Amino acid sequence: MKTMFRVCLLLFLVDAANAADYKIETVVAGLSYPWALAFLPGGDMLVTERPGQLRRISNGELRQQPIAGLPEVYVDGQGGLFDIILDPDFAGNQRLYLSFATGTKSNNATRVISARLEQNSLVDIQVIFTASPDKDTPHHFGGRLALLPDQTLLITVGDGFDYRKQAQRLDNHFGKLIRIHTDGTVPADNPFTGRSGALPEIWTYGHRNPQGLLVSADGTVWLHEHGPRGGDELNAIEPGRNYGWPAITHGMDYSGAYVSPYTEAAGMEQPVTYWVPSIAPAGFCEYRGEAFPEWQGNLFVAALVEKSVRRLVLKDGRVQSQEILFTEPGERIREVRAGPDGYLYLLTDSDEGKILRVSPAGKLD
């Protein structure tokens, strides 16, 4: 009994030590299903809206006029405008990368473009990746982007829902993590380059609908993906590996049947952690700011269904503990990004979407 009391006390003290006082403020409201956020060097922000608009926020005000020049976006179901990331040399070249759904109801795919931001317009647009083959479902596009330290671009592509079997094959892009150069060419050192029947841009396979991707400060590539009914996963990515979907999974089909009765198999990677029931992880970041010293190195995972953000404390590549945060707005959280000011920025997923800022409670702006 005494031991149990001591353990409980210790857990309480550890929790108290990790807890941070914060406040949540609305930066901008009136967005339509915001999906991703990028911080421009001068303090402005760019935010993608899934229904197909790229918006700019200057001095805390949402500019009414969207960024011009965006290619036509296929908007249906989960399809639309997805991620945005800036080139590491954005200050010099104004180049950025955008992912979105392209095509029609019967022939659509995930596409990535490179473009330059000139004033309020995208110019010099180049298509650098289009997932192949097309599909006829408006779901599971993936669409997250991240740059590796060697400046190659990682792109997540979903399994298209009805095409889940294809995630285990290397002759298509369904359920894959893709690696290309930012000009669209394929790096020669990709793991399947030269293998007969395999597409050379594939970096890893066996994914379902990965909507979270980041390269941490220590170089680890993290990816999270939606499971079906349960089985959302956080994976530590190693090139060339098979992450199992749909051969192994901790999730169940929406129908109530097995996707697979197996949760592990030789030659297939295990997730670092998984969530049953689903929290619907939709985007994440690693915190390296100074505003919350107690959160240094933690991962923050936006959870649509749970209407929260999960704080993951990592140790030796494992999830040591989790904390459910930012439930106060009671909104589906689409994305969480760490700003250059050290604060966290959340995107809420609705037709009255907002950008929320999380800062220390005692901080005066």
Added chain:
Amino acid sequence: MKIKKPILAFIAAVAVAYLLTSVLGTQFVLADIQSYGLPVSLPDRLAASLHDIHGLVPVLLMLVSAAYLVGFIIAVLGRRLLGGRHQYWILAAGFASLPVAMMLMKLTMGITPFALAGTNSGLLLIALCGLAGAWVFARLTQNRGA
């Protein structure tokens, strides 16, 4: 009780179609898993089949019941309007109703929630399961409609 017989026949038809569709669906999923290089043992196969028979109740059993209800009502009305044998109308309705229900789900939701319905061969098998259930219904209600 005049109404009791068709109700029992309907329950039997739904049960047959549901069990066949569920078990076939599981075998198709397990065949996919084998194609990824994983061995599937007989005990695993049996356990998965039983799991799915239980797990599919809220979705597939409801879907089969609704599809048959609409299909059989159309069959009865069709026979009254156009004539013909009761069994043929019921068998045609049974063959068509489950794939049509699956396709309507695809049209409205954009996806196929039941994996077996994702291919044409799967849809044909579902149609045959529907036909088997309808045959049971036709047999059990033969005196009423013949």
